Amino acid sequence: MTGPLPILRWPDPRLATVCAPVAADDDMADLVRAMFETMYDAPGRGLAAPQVGVLKRLFVMDCGWKDGDMTPMVCINPEIIRSEGMASGAEGCLSIPGVLAEVMRPDRITLRYRDLDGVTRDVDLDGFEARCAQHELDHLDGIITFDRLSPEARRVVEASYSVSFPVRPA
Numbered sequence: 506m507t508g509p510l511p512i513l514r515w516p517d518p519r520l521a522t523v524c525a526p527v528a529a530d531d532d533m534a535d536l537v538r539a540m541f542e543t544m545y546d547a548p549g550r551g552l553a554a555p556q557v558g559v560l561k562r563l564f565v566m567d568c569g570w571k572d573g574d575m576t577p578m579v580c581i582n583p584e585i586i587r588s589e590g591m592a593s594g595a596e597g598c599l600s601i602p603g604v605l606a607e608v609m610r611p612d613r614i615t616l617r618y619r620d621l622d623g624v625t626r627d628v629d630l631d632g633f634e635a636r637c638a639q640h641e642l643d644h645l646d647g648i649i650t651f652d653r654l655s656p657e658a659r660r661v662v663e664a665s666y667s668v669s670f671p672v673r674p675a
């Protein structure tokens with residue numbers, strides 16, 4: 506598998522699917538390489554496996570690369586084991602191009618995940634990194650930013666998306 510891979514766009518039903526855990530003996534190295542290539546090419550700061558049609562619990566992120574500070578992370582079977590505070594912030598998504606949605610989330614989390622070497626890690630994240638990790642983790646549960654909005658706010662941003670990318674009947 507080589508990248509960049511096609512990125513699925515909402516409302517593709519695969520983006521609304523709860524993904525399956527990655528098995529311990531599942532070699533994700535090729536997929537991860539292709540996902541980083543896809544994410545940097547897009548360009549974005551995070552990409553979840555279902556966004557490239559792989560319905561497994563895995564995402565990659567690098568919140569600093571656009572500012573010249575490469576911080577690539579591979580998060581396999583991630584879970585939030587602690588969260589604190591709440592903050593609102595604008596979130597884009599490679600699967601909903603052109604839309605920024607204002608989403609309220611905890612602003613400090615501890616993320617537990619397995620890395621590509623099979624090591625379990627607990628990492629404290631805050632600010633944009635915490636937001637990005639939660640956004641990507643949402644993708645693994647079939648949740649997109651629209652699902653985090655009030656019905657009124659959702660109507661407004663969904664309408665702006667439909668104008669940019671009309672959904673055509675099959």
Ligand code: NI
Pocket residue numbers: 597598599600640641644
């Ligand atoms: Ni996204």
